[in-house]
Amino acid sequence: MAKKSKADKGVAAGSGQGLVPPEDEFSDDMPTSESHLGVIFRERERRPAFLEMVEGPGAPCVYMLERVDMQVGRGAETEIRVDSTEVSRRHARITRAGTSHQVQDLESRNGVLLNGVRIHSASLHEGDTLQLGNVVFVYHEGQR
Amino acid sequence: MNFFVKFWGTRGSIPTPGSLTQVFGGNTPCIELRVDDALYVCDGGSGLRELGLDLLRRGKKPIVAHMFFSHAHWDHIQGFPFFVPAFLKDNSLIIYGTAPGDTKFHKLLSGQMESDYFPVAFGDLGARVAPDDLGAEGKTIEGVAVRAIAQLHHGPSYGYAFEKDGRKVVYATDNELDLELENADEAARDPDAPRRCPRRYVDFCRGAKLLIADGQYTDAEYANKRTWGHPRATTCVDLAVEAGVEQLAITHHDPLQSDDKVREKIEACRVRAQRLSGGKLQVFGAREGMELRID
Numbered sequence: 001m002a003k004k005s006k007a008d009k010g011v012a013a014g015s016g017q018g019l020v021p022p023e024d025e026f027s028d029d030m031p032t033s034e035s036h037l038g039v040i041f042r043e044r045e046r047r048p049a050f051l052e053m054v055e056g057p058g059a060p061c062v063y064m065l066e067r068v069d070m071q072v073g074r075g076a077e078t079e080i081r082v083d084s085t086e087v088s089r090r091h092a093r094i095t096r097a098g099t100s101h102q103v104q105d106l107e108s109r110n111g112v113l114l115n116g117v118r119i120h121s122a123s124l125h126e127g128d129t130l131q132l133g134n135v136v137f138v139y140h141e142g143q144r
Numbered sequence: 145m146n147f148f149v150k151f152w153g154t155r156g157s158i159p160t161p162g163s164l165t166q167v168f169g170g171n172t173p174c175i176e177l178r179v180d181d182a183l184y185v186c187d188g189g190s191g192l193r194e195l196g197l198d199l200l201r202r203g204k205k206p207i208v209a210h211m212f213f214s215h216a217h218w219d220h221i222q223g224f225p226f227f228v229p230a231f232l233k234d235n236s237l238i239i240y241g242t243a244p245g246d247t248k249f250h251k252l253l254s255g256q257m258e259s260d261y262f263p264v265a266f267g268d269l270g271a272r273v274a275p276d277d278l279g280a281e282g283k284t285i286e287g288v289a290v291r292a293i294a295q296l297h298h299g300p301s302y303g304y305a306f307e308k309d310g311r312k313v314v315y316a317t318d319n320e321l322d323l324e325l326e327n328a329d330e331a332a333r334d335p336d337a338p339r340r341c342p343r344r345y346v347d348f349c350r351g352a353k354l355l356i357a358d359g360q361y362t363d364a365e366y367a368n369k370r371t372w373g374h375p376r377a378t379t380c381v382d383l384a385v386e387a388g389v390e391q392l393a394i395t396h397h398d399p400l401q402s403d404d405k406v407r408e409k410i411e412a413c414r415v416r417a418q419r420l421s422g423g424k425l426q427v428f429g430a431r432e433g434m435e436l437r438i439d
Binding site: 102116118119120122123125 | 150167434436
């Protein structure tokens with residue numbers, strides 16, 4: 001379960017290895033007892049939403065959106081830290097509302113483009129692209 | 145100056161909830177414009193309910209809303225009885241008519257709250273709900289110049305332009321632009337032909353940063369829905385290009401259109417915009433929850 005805690009912190013999971021399905025996180029030390037299997041199936045059912053970085057420094061990698069409120073930027077205080085000068089220190093906020101997420105531009109210099117359109121805020125849906133400077137994410141909804 | 149536009153309802157005709165409309169949304173028309181501290185609301189479809197709840201969450205009191213209606217068909221007024229700020233004292237809602245002394249929308253909003261339709265009477269609303277009008281030439285409201293234009297619809301309908309310090313947003317829904325094209329017959333026969341829009345629409349939209357336009361139908365759908373009061377989405381592209389608009393938001397999506405179908409419709413608009421404007425005009429589908437800053 002060690003990799004799970006990595007995702008809990010909202011840091012890149014599977015950096016440099018492309019999109020890693022969350023269920024793979026259980027492959028190393030798969031427990032075998034029936035009670036443990038129950039835990040696994042519940043975990044699979046509640047896979048959180050995530051951002052897949054497809055362009056930009058460090059791409060490809062995945063950021064799990066497990067916190068209610070997460071910031072994207074190049075500042076050290078952000079949960080999703082992107083090492084790009086085209087990304088503001090505090091560039092965007094991703095907040096969870098029920099089972100969906102919203103993105104909000106935090107007065108960034110280069111703005112937030114949702115599917116190519118500069119927005120101030122918007123709800124996110126499966127497959128949406130978010131561009132922050134030279135960094136491009138694809139949003140994936142969670143599964144419950 | 146802070147100038148924001150937010151889409152609270154982008155569906156035409158009737159609320160269309162469900163898994164097939166989650167992206168663009170199922171609520172009927174409602175657009176919020178905020179210019180600094182002033183609030184302007186265009187149309188009161190079911191999206192107005194969501195806006196009302198959000199206004200309460202923001203906590204600003206009292207709420208003063210300047211409200212404009214394209215027309216009073218159900219999908220544009222049905223959210224008003226569920227607009228919670230209307231029930232709270234100290235709030236003020238100003239309902240604008242489009243000509244001197246015009247109180248039509250104020251009367252129609254109250255009519256839909258008669259006891260046969262709704263349990264709370266219009267006169268029992270806690271907020272001050274007052275009529276006003278835009279006069280003959282438009283009116284400056286809290287620093288924003290607002291003008292109206294009559295459009296071709298069953299009724300008719302009205303479009304509105306909001307402008308301050310060179311930043312202009314036009315909301316123009318429920319307008320069957322195709323029937324008013326100067327080359328309507330040619331444009332009907334040949335979808336690729338340029339569509340010459342009436343000068344008065346072009347002038348009204350000229351230089352807008354954002355045009356929010358009724359684009360209910362695809363070209364194929366329109367063939368069977370001519371005279372229903374809505375245009376081909378692609379026709380809005382010609383208007384926007386001719387008027388030098390920067391961004392075109394297609395709205396009033398047909399209730400039969402799934403998210404995928406709306407995407408196809410918008411893609412056809414983008415292809416046309418690329419051909420006609422060389423990429424200067426940006427086209428997108430208005431979707432619920434999307435908020436834009438007008439710079």
